[in-house]
Amino acid sequence: MRNLIRRSLLIISILLLISYVLKEKSVDASSLNNDDTYITEPTKPIKDATPVDYEIPQENLRPIEEATGSDIERILGKDDRILVENYTSYPYKTIVLLNMTFNNITYIGTGTVIAPDTILTAAHNVYDSRLGGWATEITAYAGARANKATIGKAKVDKKYVLPEWINSQSSQHDLAVIKLKTSLGDQTGTLGITNEMKLSEPIETAGYPADKGGWTLYKGNGLLKKFTNFNVYYDIDTYGGQSGSPVWNRDKKIIGVHAYGSSPLNFATKINDTNLKLIKKWTNIPVGHVYNKDVTVSKSNISVWNDFQFHIKKPLTHIKLGNVYKAKYIYKHNNGQTYLSLYDNKNKWIGYFNKRDVSDLKGTLLNKKVKINKNNYVIWDSFYFDNKKGLSKNFYGKTLNAKYSYVLGNNEEFYSLYDSKNKWVGYINKKATQ
Numbered sequence: 001m002r003n004l005i006r007r008s009l010l011i012i013s014i015l016l017l018i019s020y021v022l023k024e025k026s027v028d029a030s031s032l033n034n035d036d037t038y039i040t041e042p043t044k045p046i047k048d049a050t051p052v053d054y055e056i057p058q059e060n061l062r063p064i065e066e067a068t069g070s071d072i073e074r075i076l077g078k079d080d081r082i083l084v085e086n087y088t089s090y091p092y093k094t095i096v097l098l099n100m101t102f103n104n105i106t107y108i109g110t111g112t113v114i115a116p117d118t119i120l121t122a123a124h125n126v127y128d129s130r131l132g133g134w135a136t137e138i139t140a141y142a143g144a145r146a147n148k149a150t151i152g153k154a155k156v157d158k159k160y161v162l163p164e165w166i167n168s169q170s171s172q173h174d175l176a177v178i179k180l181k182t183s184l185g186d187q188t189g190t191l192g193i194t195n196e197m198k199l200s201e202p203i204e205t206a207g208y209p210a211d212k213g214g215w216t217l218y219k220g221n222g223l224l225k226k227f228t229n230f231n232v233y234y235d236i237d238t239y240g241g242q243s244g245s246p247v248w249n250r251d252k253k254i255i256g257v258h259a260y261g262s263s264p265l266n267f268a269t270k271i272n273d274t275n276l277k278l279i280k281k282w283t284n285i286p287v288g289h290v291y292n293k294d295v296t297v298s299k300s301n302i303s304v305w306n307d308f309q310f311h312i313k314k315p316l317t318h319i320k321l322g323n324v325y326k327a328k329y330i331y332k333h334n335n336g337q338t339y340l341s342l343y344d345n346k347n348k349w350i351g352y353f354n355k356r357d358v359s360d361l362k363g364t365l366l367n368k369k370v371k372i373n374k375n376n377y378v379i380w381d382s383f384y385f386d387n388k389k390g391l392s393k394n395f396y397g398k399t400l401n402a403k404y405s406y407v408l409g410n411n412e413e414f415y416s417l418y419d420s421k422n423k424w425v426g427y428i429n430k431k432a433t434q
Helices: 002-035 064-068 163-168 273-283
Strands: 038-040 095-102 105-115 118-121 137-144 148-161 176-180 192-194 202-207 218-227 231-234 246-248 253-260 266-270 288-297 324-332 338-343 349-354 358-360 364-371 378-380 388-391 399-407 413-418 424-429
Touching (some): 038 273, 064 105, 118 253, 118 273, 137 176, 192 273, 231 253, 364 413, 388 424
Parallel strands (some): 192 253
Antiparallel strands (some): 038 192, 038 288, 095 105, 095 137, 118 176, 148 176, 253 266, 338 349, 378 388, 413 424
């Protein structure tokens, strides 16, 4: 009987241990998923436009798709493309017209500025074995219109394509990065990049379709209908010449590079984690990982940056000691510093903060009975201090449970209050209690 009891206890112990280990593995897997999400932020231009004439007339240039035999019309039913009238406004000014020369013939395509000296585009705009291999010359025109590029132009210095594209030229790997000889992105701004996407999320694309002249920007809106490990699919009309166009989400972050037409859906090369790591390597852009923590500004006289070239500082007018923001992403820069990308409670991007200038906002378990002894304090719904949950005068003289304590970067301490029925009351400054 004793042996039976011992065996039973041993089996129970083993099962509990297995359960614990499995639980721990589940937690680890969750954290790994976060680590596999990468991001770069969009940036605004910092220099004025310098309009230039085209080097060659644009009206007779053909889209690259015609030359490669992949000229498939990509209008899905009714043509829903929209002329971009504000083509010199952000984010459309980041989308550039490409002139690519193969075998002494120049073709048109589309690209997107993702760093001051870097453009993201389709690989077949850069390398195609059917056209003899690498393009011998590529010029990028920003703010393209019939007579000139109204923002500026840049020549390409270096070209990179996914290694698999050279070997297979598969639609799964049709992505390229081209480095410029000058910083055209200072005049256009940049779009961000992410490998994070959701089915049915609203997306947009824009480019230079050949059937509209080839120098006029058209856009389309739709939904992300499907994605695989290598491609994203959507119900947006496109046409030849738009290969290399960005497909971006509401946050102005690119999730794919348009390259192909099909039925019933057009599709792009996906920004997956492997591709984004290569983009990082080729461009030297710091790539962020998901952080998703509330932080509080804990130092004065700080710098908040618009980009990782540190060209321009963001204004500090509304950034005060003790302010709380959502740190969505964390970046380890090659200068040895760590930066956080901060957003306000309305999901508006604030800028890049050095991590040493903020502190994670963490609650400390307190479970202390306190009495409200001031009647002129606000009880807040959050530490963004934009929504009042109540007033201290409504609880004057009452004893509540301060379950947690929070200290902001300005050393102001707040209690998270609960009533006798364990219902949350809100956040109140410690000074309103005794």
